[in-house]
Amino acid sequence: MSELLRCENLTKKYANTTALNGINLTLESGKIVGLLGPNGSGKTTLIKLINGLLTPTEGKVLINGKAPGVETKCEVAYLPDNSYLNSWMTVKQIIEYFKDFYADFREDVAYTMLNKLSITPDVKLKTLSKGNKEKVCLILVMSRNAKLYVLDEPIAGVDPAARDYVISTIINNYNPEATVLISTHLISDIEEILDEAIFIQNGDILLQKTVDEIREENGKSVDALFREVFRW
Amino acid sequence: MVKKLFKHEIYAYLRTILPMHMILLGIAILGRFIQLFENDSVSYRIVFWSSVVAFIIGVVVCIVLTLVFGIRRFYSNLFTSEGYLSFTLPVTSTQHIWVKNTVALLAQLASIIMILISCCAITFGDVCVEVFKAIGYLFKLSYTEIGYHTTLFVIEFIITLVVSIATTYMLFYACIALGQRAKKNRVAAAVGVFFIYYLIMQVIATIFIIIVAVFHEQLYIDELITYLENHPIFTNHLVFSVTTIINAIGFVIFYAITKSSIKNKLNLE
C-alpha cells in the first residue's frame, strides 16, 4: 500500500472564518475512508482543496505526490454533493462527455449499471427524478478506474433503499487498489463498509483511526462514538 | 484535451445558436416570398414593410443573443454547479478561458455570416446580384480613382472586428471572474464591476479630450487634423491599427484578470 493523499499543514481561511486549521492527513491506497463530521466542520472545504476547486491559504495537498492539477484530475474521481451535470444533455451524451475527457472511464460498466436502473440512454437528465439523477452521477464516477474516489455526501437526501444501492455500487465498482474517501454525517449506513474513519470538527482533525481500532478502544461503534464526540 | 473541450463547447453553442440562425434565415426567405406578390396596394406595402422590420429585428436579436449566450455560457459552465464538472476535468483554467473565448468569437462570426446570408436570401435574385455588382464596382472605383486598396481595407476591418469581439467577451469574463470574489450576489457584483469599468473609461476619455482641447496648440492638433484630412488612406489605416492595438492591450489585461481570479480565487458554492 502506498501513500495516495497527503495534507501538510493545510489551512484554508476566508474573510471571517478559518475553514481548515493546519490539518495534517495521510491516506493510503486500497482503503475506504469515512470523512465524518457535522455540518460546517470543513469536510467539503477539504474535498474541494483535494480537487483543485480551492487554493489553500497555507500548506499543501498532494495526490500521489503531486499538487492538484491536470495530472491529478486524471486520477481523482469526484462526486459533488449537488447536481453538477448539464441538465440539457442526455444520459448518452454525458457518458460520451466523460469518455472524452477521462481515459480511465469504463463505458461498458456505466451502461450495465444504467440498464439495471432501467434508465435509457436517450433520456434527458432534466427529465429524470432527483433520485435517478443522483444515481446517474454516482454511476459516472464509479465507472472510472480512478486512484482516488472522493464522494461528498453520496447518501444524504436519498431514501433508505437508494442508500443501499449507492453503497453496493461503491463496493462493487471501485478499484480495490484505489482509495475511496466518503464524506458524510450519516454514519450508521456507511460504517460497515469503512476501513478507516476521520473525525473532523471546526477545521481540525480530531481522530484518524481504523474502524477496528475505534471499536476495540472505545467499545462502541463508530456511529455511537460520533454521536458522543459531536454531542451538542 | 483542448480539441475535446472545443468539440463540446461548439456543441453547446450549436444547440442554441443554430435554431436561431435557422429562424433568421426563415424570416428572410419568408420576406423574399412576400415580394412575389409585389403590387402598389396598401396592404402589400404594409405586409412587405412588416417583413422588412421583422428581418431587421431578427438581425439585432441574432447579434445580441449570441453575445448574451457567450457571456452566460462562460458564467454557467464555470461558476454555477456545472463548474464542479468543468474544473474537475483534466484541463487547465487557461485552456477553459481560451476555448470559451474562441468558441464565443466563432459563434459571433457565424452569426454575422448568417446575417449576410440572410440578407442575400431576402434580396435573392436580381437585387442580390446587383448588390454584389455595385459592391464590386465600388471596390474597383475606390482603387482606380483614389488609390484605396479596398481588399486591404476589408482585411484590416476583419482583423479589427475579430480582436474587438474577442476583447468584448474577455471584458465580460473579467467582470464575471471579479464578481466571484464577492461573498454574496456575485452576479450583481459582476454587473457593478462592469459599470465601474465603464465609468473609468468615460473619465479617461473626458480627461483626454480636455487635455487635447486645452493644449491643442502645443500638441499641434490642428496640423495633425489637417494632415489626416488630406491623407484619408493613411487615416483609415491608422484608425484600424490604433483600434486593434488598444483592443489587444485590453484583451491581455482582461485575460490576466480572468485567469488570476479563476486560478487563485475560485470559490464554487
Add this chain to the structure above:
Amino acid sequence: MKKNIKFSVLIIALLMLCLCLTGCSELDTMREQQAFWTEKGSVDSITYNEVEYKRLPGYDPPAPTGYQFQPVFVTDPDVPVLLSNELSTYMNLSDDGNFLTGYVSMTPEHDVITVYSAMYSALSNSYTSYEGGDATYCKADIYDEVVAKIEEGIKYSSYGYEYWVLDEETGVHDYKYYFLTDEQSDAINKVVEEVKPVPESEIPYKTLWIASLDKISEDKYFSKTSYEIYYDDYLEIYYVVYYSPSLGTHTHYEVPKKMNDIFDEISKQAVDSNNYYLEDTEI
C-alpha cells in the same frame, strides 16, 4: 437524419429558384431610368434604351418646351444599376422622347465627364468642382434636322412659363404651360429695352417671385430660360429680372405702373400655382 437534410436542402433550392424568377419594381424603375455615355470620357453622345442621343452644339443650346420630363440618370457604361442614381449626371427626357436636357459637368477641355456625388467625396475626402453648363441632346435620327434649325437661327418670338395645378377630381398634380400672348410678350420686350435696369441692392423692399419666363420659339417647340418676374406687393411694382449665372447677380427692370394690368394677366395662374404650392407644402 441525412434524408431530412437532403430533402430540406432540395426544398430550399427549389424555393430559391422560384424566387429568382421574380424581380423588383424599384430595380426595374432604376433600369428604365439609366442611360449611358456612349463613349466613356466623352459628353457628345448618350445611349438610352439603345437609342443614341447626340449633343446639340453651342454652350447655351435650346431645350424643348415644357417640364413634364421623365428623369434619366446618365452613367459610365460599366456602372451597375444600383449606383446609377449616385454616380450619374441627372437629365430629363422630354415627353416625346426626342430630347434629353440637363446640367453637364465637364473638364475645362469640355471632353471628359467625371461627375460623382457625395459618395465619391466621402471616399476621397475631397471635392473637385468642374465647369459645366446646360446641355441638350437629341435623337440621332432627327439630329441633322434640329441642328439645321439651330444654325438657321431659332426665332424666339414670345415667352411662356410653367405652372402647377391640382385636378380636384382626380387629385393629381399636373404641370401646364402658359404661353404669353403677343401683346404680353411685347410688353416684356419693351420693359427690357426701354427701362434702365438697377442692381438688386437698390430695390427698396423684398420682392415675391412670380414666375420664371422662357423664351419660346415660333413653333413653340424650343424654349430657353430668360427672365423672371418679381412683385413688390407693398409698392405694387412688378420687376422683370435677369439672372446672370456667371456673375451670380440679379438685374431688375422696373415695370411702369401703366403696364401693371398686363402683368397682372401674365401673373394670374402663376400666383394661383405659387399660393397652392405654398398652402400644400405648409412652409
